[in-house]
Amino acid sequence: MTGELGVYVHVPFCRHRCDYCAFATYADRDWLMEPYVAACVADVERAVKDGELWEATSVFFGGGTPSRLPVAWLARILDAIPRAKDAEVTVECNPEDASEDRLLDYRAAGVTRISFGVQSTATHVLASLGRRHDPASVPLAVEAASSAGFAEVNVDLIYGAASETDDDWARTVDDVLTLPHPPSHLSAYALTIEPGTPLVRDPDRHPDDDVQASRYVLADARLSAAGYGWEEVSNWALPGHGCRHNQLYWRQGDYLGIGSAAHSHRGGDDGGRRWWNVRTPDRYVAAVEAGRAPVAGEERVEGERYELERLMLSLRTPAGVPESALPDADRLDGLVVRRNGRAVLTVRGRLMANAVSAMLVAGREGRAAAVAGAGAPGRYPAVP
Numbered sequence: 001m002t003g004e005l006g007v008y009v010h011v012p013f014c015r016h017r018c019d020y021c022a023f024a025t026y027a028d029r030d031w032l033m034e035p036y037v038a039a040c041v042a043d044v045e046r047a048v049k050d051g052e053l054w055e056a057t058s059v060f061f062g063g064g065t066p067s068r069l070p071v072a073w074l075a076r077i078l079d080a081i082p083r084a085k086d087a088e089v090t091v092e093c094n095p096e097d098a099s100e101d102r103l104l105d106y107r108a109a110g111v112t113r114i115s116f117g118v119q120s121t122a123t124h125v126l127a128s129l130g131r132r133h134d135p136a137s138v139p140l141a142v143e144a145a146s147s148a149g150f151a152e153v154n155v156d157l158i159y160g161a162a163s164e165t166d167d168d169w170a171r172t173v174d175d176v177l178t179l180p181h182p183p184s185h186l187s188a189y190a191l192t193i194e195p196g197t198p199l200v201r202d203p204d205r206h207p208d209d210d211v212q213a214s215r216y217v218l219a220d221a222r223l224s225a226a227g228y229g230w231e232e233v234s235n236w237a238l239p240g241h242g243c244r245h246n247q248l249y250w251r252q253g254d255y256l257g258i259g260s261a262a263h264s265h266r267g268g269d270d271g272g273r274r275w276w277n278v279r280t281p282d283r284y285v286a287a288v289e290a291g292r293a294p295v296a297g298e299e300r301v302e303g304e305r306y307e308l309e310r311l312m313l314s315l316r317t318p319a320g321v322p323e324s325a326l327p328d329a330d331r332l333d334g335l336v337v338r339r340n341g342r343a344v345l346t347v348r349g350r351l352m353a354n355a356v357s358a359m360l361v362a363g364r365e366g367r368a369a370a371v372a373g374a375g376a377p378g379r380y381p382a383v384p
């Protein structure tokens, strides 16, 4: 096989659970780390043999907290993955794990990009999110990445925590942008209330939609002024520094998920196949050790529905959608700009991306009603 392929490796271990997090990660299973790494290597080798994994153009270690793994263990998984010469390899890293030694070891192992989970530089905001890292570690981490030679560094932020003021948010964005070596890429996500999290049971900590909208506008303005362009509704990059792995998701490209809860996609002429792995690391290890496929489910997506999903993904990027895919409706005024046959979201449109997506569905006269419930991709498309 040839063509672009992304590999997502899920590392489901965290030091503790943050109050807003609904990802498939665990704070009580560190004893599983070693067999889990061995299972990932075995699963990669099986996928290569079965023709599911050819030269990867990008690899993304996400989680969870991949920097919980000793570098040598992460490198064992990476070494097993056949990669194109210029493959992008990202590791998500807790700022407090980012010693210069660790970052140099990542470089030596073939990692090309580091993504730091920062969320906020205000201690009280981190506390209200149930995050425990010290914001003082953030500038040290980003500088250490630069000293270790990483040209590609991402910082993840979250806005809209109940304890956050406009000033807190502005300072967080400015703190990141005024670092001696600012990151090449920045993601800013609105805090969402997910079922089953401690936050859902605490209405006093729920975000306000209008506040979140104004925080998004502020972030976009400051990032644009600093030379960052938007590459997706929640992602901005300096020119030439977009995340190739995420861009693959947004183009409905092929990706293979390794590890528990990881999702995979393979496109075809008139549709695609998606499958996803068992959710817990225990079951993943047990399945691989027993020689069983760790797959929990799969679906085929075809025809109109597949095309609609492609449009919904593209709408969230500066590529936009063909003008004809959206109705010629007054209610889109100010939400999209139409040029060269394409319709692209404005800043206001990005705030209402889901509503504009719904018009894509309506514009296709309900032929794809089956996808009416499909939303925009989550933060980590490879994790349910």
Ligand code: SF4
Pocket (backbone or CB within 6 Å): 013, 014, 015, 016, 017, 018, 021, 022, 023, 025, 063, 064, 065, 117
């Ligand atoms: S937000 Fe990140 S660090 Fe916190 S529990 Fe979830 S995956 Fe772990």
